[in-house]
Amino acid sequence: MSSLTSNDARFVEPEGARNYITHDYGALSWLLTKDHKRIAILYLISITALFMLGGFFAVVMRIELLTPEGDLLTSDTYNKFFTLHGIVMIFFFLIPSIPAVLGNFLLPLMLGAKDLAFPKINLLSWYLYIIAAVMGLYIIITGGVDTGWTFYTPFSTQYSNTHVFGVTFAAFIVGFSSILTGLNFLVTIHRMRAPGLTWFRLPLFVWAMYATSIVQLLATPVLAITLVMLMFERVVHVGIFDPALGGDPLLFQHMFWFYSHPAVYIMILPAMGVASEVVAAFTRKKIFGYSFVAYSSLAIAFLGFLVWAHHMFVAGISVYSAMIFSFLSYFVAVPSAIKVFNWTATLYRGSVALLTPMLYILGFIGLFTIGGVTGLFLAAIGLDVHVTDTYFVVAHFHYIMVGGAVMAYMAGLHYWWPKITGRMYPEWWARLAALLIFAGFNLTFFPQFILGYLGMPRRYHAYAPEFQVLNVMSTAGASVLAVGYALPLCYLIWSLWYGRPAGPNPWGAVGLEWTTSSPPPMENFHETPVVTWDAYDYPAMLKAMGETQNV
């Protein structure tokens, strides 16, 4: 048989050859690298550090909420803690997580390219991220900020006497890191696909990254402008948001959420991309309705821009516009539901292998669905009036961002860990961690739905005594979750030295990234691959394997 199949071994390096990790040595070879794989590793280390920082704030808050009295933190410190938890987790962990780590590493591999279109800009993105992170750390050490991650005016412009200017400036800079990543990915997907790799042969992860990049490119500049106006008003007192000077505080919310609602899709679209890859690989099937899943990414990216004022229903916007935004918000549910149904249909009669990445993705599908459906509750104006600024909202967005985005990030990290490092992680420990994370997550956040529905407001360090039982459950869940997140940190580092060598394709998955050695060589492929097959052609692969066995 002379035709090339997707699990052809001809791109694989001989054993012991140099890969991207052993290609060069020394700190400078990493800090000045233009290689997308090494930059992905730099991001991996940085966002892990910031994830632990954000997690620290969360843990202290949960300990404070163990008792109804505000006994561990003063209200001022608590305000700073939930602000910093939000800023660190959103701007410094979730936004860069899947795109900057997995996307950076995998996009050129999946496209059969040597690197991204602009390797130097890629490195610049990481440096912008680091500059912003260092500014953020400096601000945390010197007193923090207490506006909430949303920086609402007029509190942020007139009343708060914490480091609002510095932290908004840091968010401004990290925004450019995100814009440049998006730009880089868009150009790469348009210009660097291997011969034969047409748009409808692309893995769905690439479609998801494409949709994400559009959102990054079109939404983030609006955040940048908004934050500049905020800094300007705070320092020079021009009347943009201050009604006394002819401004309007709600203008800030409009512009902030014009970025920040789509920002949720910067986190969740890549997660959906990971889900598609993992579901296909561990069911040995083509994704059901490939083109629907691909187009629904673009539909989510577009519709995500039309719904932002559902965050402002009680803020004083007109009732007419509230009705429009409520109506439009329901539309976003359609493409998201299409994806969920298609993954489920793919599972149907597949040979499902319950390995760690698949466990995470099954968790992702369930938790994302709960998060999405409760989002519909919140999009209904009448119910939203009841639960605005309660723990119901907190529970809802954690189901999307942690139950959705972080679960998928963990799935992707495990699924591609053998490719990134050349080593297998220990399966038993990994499954244990996945189960702990799933259980801990639900124990932490499900009680918060009830708390919110009963009327417990968010963002206070003390609460009415009748809410204590559910809060104790939530804190207990958070401890389980913390152990669940600490485990992968330990065994993944352990696996770097002691993990079983993975070989090029440990999962028997299709996709160009699995045709090169693990870890891949510096130039990714020794000869440019020519693609003659569709994405997820597992049926053909299984058939080919059957034929060899019969011979």
Add this chain to the structure above:
Amino acid sequence: MPLWIYFAVFAALTAGTLLTWWVSTIDLGMLNTPIALFIATTKAVLVILFFMHVIHSPRLTWVVIIASFLWLGVLFVLTFADYLTRTWKIY
């Protein structure tokens, strides 16, 4: 592009700036803001077309620019859906 075009555009931009200043000295009532915005938009279009070389760019560049303005339009239209209807009393 020939050099004279750059100078012509520069002259037009300068004229626009002077015009904005001159118009601001006359009170046109309702029309004050629309006229100032009209002049500013014309200047922005000149910059995009000539200084940013868009007039001679491939179609994909046009798609990107038009899409960006559509998105800006979304921001404006839906924000005004709030501002222009705040005084409505009967729903």
